[in-house]
Amino acid sequence: MTEALLKVENLSIAFKSRHGELTAVDNISFEMAPGEILGVVGESGAGKSLTGSALTGLLEKPGFIKSGQILFENRRIDNLPYEQMRRLRGLKIGAIFQDPLTSLNPLYTVGFHLVETIMTHLPMNQAKAKDHAIRLLTEVGIPAPEKRFEQYPHQFSGGMRQRVVIALAICANPKLIIADEPTTALDVSVQAQILRLLKTMSKEHGAAIMLITHDMGVIAETADRVSVMYAGRIAEIGPVASVIKNPQHPYTQGLMAAIPIIGHQAERLAQIDGAMPRLNAIPTGCSFNPRCPKVFERCYHDRPDLMTAQDSLAACWLHDKTR
Amino acid sequence: MTNKIIPTTEVDVQNLVKYFDVSAPWLSRVFSGQPKQILKAVDGISFKIQKGETFSLVGESGCGKSTIARLLVGLYEPTDGKIKIKGHDISNLDSPKALRTLRKNVQMIFQDPFASLNPRWHVKDIIAEPIRAHKTLSDNHAIDKRVNELLDLVSLTKVDGDKFPHEFSGGQRQRISIARALASKPEFIVCDEPTSALDVSVQAQILNLMVDLQKELGLTYLFISHNLAVVYHISDHVGVMYLGRLAEVRDSKSLFSNPLHPYTRLLLDTIPDLDMSGRDRMPVAGEVPNPIDPPKACRFHPRCPFANERCKTEMPLPTPVPGGYVECHGVQENRLPAYVPIVR
Secondary structure (H helix, E strand, O other): OOOOOEEEEEEEEEEEEOOEEEEEEEEEEEEEOOOOEEEEEOOOOOOHHHHHHHHHOOOOOOEEEEEEEEEEOOEEOOOOOHHHHHHHHHHOEEEEOOOOOOOOOOOOOHHHHHHHHHHHHOOOOHHHHHHHHHHHHHHOOOOOHHHHHOOOHHHOOHHHHHHHHHHHHOOOOOOEEEEEOOOOOOOHHHHHHHHHHHHHHHHHHOOEEEEEOOOHHHHHHHOOEEEEEEOOEEEEEEEHHHHHHOOOOHHHHHHHHOOOOOOOOOOOOOOOOOOOOOHHHOOOOOOOOOOOOOOOHHHHOOOOOOEEEOOEEEOOHHHOOOO | OOOOOOOOEEEEEEEEEEEEEOOOOHHHHHHHOOOOOEEEEEEEEEEEEEOOOEEEEEOOOOOOHHHHHHHHOOOOOOOEEEEEEOOEEHHHOOOHHHHHHHHOOEEEEOOOOOOOOOOOOOHHHHHHHHHHHHOOOOOHHHHHHHHHHHHHHOOOOHHHHHOOHHHOOHHHHHHHHHHHHHOOOOOEEEEEOOOOOOOHHHHHHHHHHHHHHHHHHOOEEEEEEOOHHHHHHHOOEEEEEEOOEEEEEEEHHHHHHOOOOHHHHHHHHOOOOOOOOOOOOOOOOOOOOOOOOOOOOOOOOOOOOOOOHHHHHOOOOOEEEOOEEEOOHHHHOOOOOOOOOOOO
16 A cells, blocks of 8 residues: 555544533544545444544534544644644645535635635636636536636536535645535436546546545445444444445444345335434443444443454454454 | 225326416516516326325426425415315315315325424424314323324334423434324325435334334325435335426336336436446436426426437327336337346
8 A cells, every 4th residue: 555645543523512521533543545535424423524524624613633643644734723724725635515505605706716716725826717717617517617607606506516616626636635425415316427526536636535425325336445434433444345245343234234225125124223322322332232233242341443354444343353 | 015905096196287486576577577487396297196005206306396295285285287185186175174184184294304393392292283283182181192102103102202302313303203294193194205314224214114104004105205215115106207297107116127218217327336336327417407497398308318309399298108107209109228227
């Protein structure tokens, strides 16, 4: 494996609240190689988006990084001052958010958004920035870019807006793009277009993409590796084909079985009973133990870390070799 | 799916039309010389739902699925056409009393379980509301008993009745919505995207619960979703909507094994592939056009790879095919290539 672009080491994110500190992301570690697409899946509240915001330095109060570090190109970025982080974000790290309407300012033209971002990060004058912006719009597949440049976000459809947001994210050719649910607000037919675009961007620009989603289907066709999160921890991480075809953690197994698939006739869907625990009531030991069909004694008091499980890593005592 | 001896029609929708006037105010229209703008949300739709079965409507956002749901429960009044539930025309009932008895039979489950429950009410009062509104039970003790039965039916406990909605997760809230919908003992339930706000593991719980209740109580469902895999799992018949029209109505098996309308094929091809066959999703051209000014003739022709001159000038009419009907000139003229099923 080549030198990692991004290293997350023992990252914990917590919230200060009246009832004390709530740990939302608990001691996670992973790496990303340049040009790699890493999928992050999990149910709502699993800590996917928080991880993404920590990487872009957009963690909002009262959330804060409690411990651990984030290394980007071998440089610590989790403790950078605001202004330096702002420079880095946009230049080296791009972000794409779920709702393309709220990430664009309705009072400014699409062209203004692009030119502003380009001039902030790249040494270009107005005219050059405009040329660059139109080139970007063409690249993300917007027809008649010269005309579209002058238009406002409300004149764009959902899919087209998301293309604009992608153009904004790639305008300075970043090394890493954090895409937080980029297709959730879109229809399936448009979703396919946007995912294909993301894949091309990653291939052509060599950008690594962290694709956060709750849709396994999106991961299956886009990502190289996938990390499955549950209650603030990584339950399983590995190559996408192994995790989907041969899941090792009981949670991933349950998750995969619960997805209805066309052509598989089943009277009932397999279901995981119960719900993900709330942050203030995470059980001791393995956080999945109340719902796990394969639970045994050790799961109730020891917390498993990621361990080798065939081609992947899974945080489950079933894979403990010393057992 | 159910063993019916004599299939009876529970819901019969005939040529249903709903237009919305989305014009600017009169004075601005006069000054700017604009004509009236009419949004054709539902434009001539007919289908039947047999008792005890699940009929699903699928389509992209803005195609009119939710408008149909709202028409069927009486939240909108149709511009034209008929809706018959158990043989009674609900679009044309003048006596409020008759309408009320009928409404008891029709209930709805909404998409967003965070918006559809009153945050200031106890769960038991939320569930008892239809009972009190329809005066099916008057004695408070009997109402309590019925509420507990309902809570039990959706796998919640008696204690949950004294809590408020914010104390529950999304899946549990959707269970409360289902209990409320069942409170007036309806026979027909309209489910508007009941699982799209839920995570997959919870979605499986709710879908299983809905299937169990249908068997136990003999319910008829109109199920609205944009998720084809969920629709495949739950439906007996499926209607594929595009810009206010039904492109294809078939039984679930025929539709998914041999989709005929080019739009249905497009939808099936765009489902993300979980089996990792390495298949590339079909690149889809364009997006759903604006329903204020939909394409003339066949609504789908600007995006259709098989469109010819006739598709641009003449509106296709329903053509009977095995398991249902299709509105497509290509199918009628038998000039579409055979469907190549995706190897799964």
